Amino acid sequence: MYKIILFGDSITAGYYHQEVTDLLTTRISQAFPLAEVINAGIPGDTTVDALERIDQHVLTYKPDYVTVFFGANDMATHHLKTSEDYRENLQKIIDLIGREKIILVSPPANNPLLHVLDRPEHRLEKYVEVAKEVAEQNDIPFVSLFAEMKKQESLRPLLQEDGLHFSEEGYDLLALLMNRALREKIKEGDED
Template sequence: MRQIICFGDSLTAGWDGSHVTPRLNERLENRLGCAVINAGVPGETTRQALRRIDEEVVHRFKNGVTVLFGSNDASFHKGIPIDEYEANLLEIARRLNDVPVLMITPPPVIEACQIGKRKNARLACYASVVRKVAANLQLPLADFHQLMEEQQRLQNLLLADGLHLSDSGYDLLAQLIEKYMLDMLNKK
């Protein structure tokens, strides 16, 4: 059976405010007809991701990988400099060079719920870096940031913390991933 790995932070892991459940897995398994391994770790940045990528992603069987980081990198309390974020994304893509990789931009937040933690202007800069890396490496890009900005009400897509995805947010993310990953899996 085909298998993909979702590599990322709490948005990938499925954090819902009390515990982690892989809320993305079932949605993608149903949509893509393949097994999904969730390699999301809440609170993680790209710096931390590089420490575990070989064991949890590179050395595992997979037909494709999604990469979604940036919400923590862009935060004020973790604060990975944008040039390091770019270098880390390039290194993640380099280590995954033998499988199809789908780069995903980090989404905006509800700023009123994220005071002192995250600002959308900063997240937009980090999303631009993902676009740049994907374009330079000719990787498929799922622009979740732009898609979320186009929505009428972020409150319907995010939990009360203004950062983590609601069920509707995960439905939207799964639909976006499906749009690109099906084609990637069929080309493999």
């Protein structure tokens, strides 16, 4: 039995129609029936919040694998975090958890036509690039969720009406990508 922690914000938490649900946790648990999957997603969290709660919500569980999925709130204009703050905080999270346990997930695409005005596309792309660079510098798996979402014909089926939070189809895609990365990470761990 091994432990997988899903560490992130409202999308990780399964925020769906104004409620926290098990939409993501269930999809990961079904793919890894021998794992204990712990959802440590908190709506509204930034990497600053993540660092404040990392001991209680992640390290105390002594996880084998951790998906780290932040950025959508860090980049929101009302938080006024720079991409360099985001970079530094991601690095601190990696250092605390240990790079051998982490899978880093990029911030998601959002639909600016659906009122996500505080997360402009140019700012989002910068945060995605920063996450990718941090993953490369630390030699950790990177789930390019943003790029995978942008490959879709339309973002609308992946997102709820707010243009930011995921629909069931969005969770299907996220779980598919996370499960693929987790399988690779677990396989690497088994080979060591």
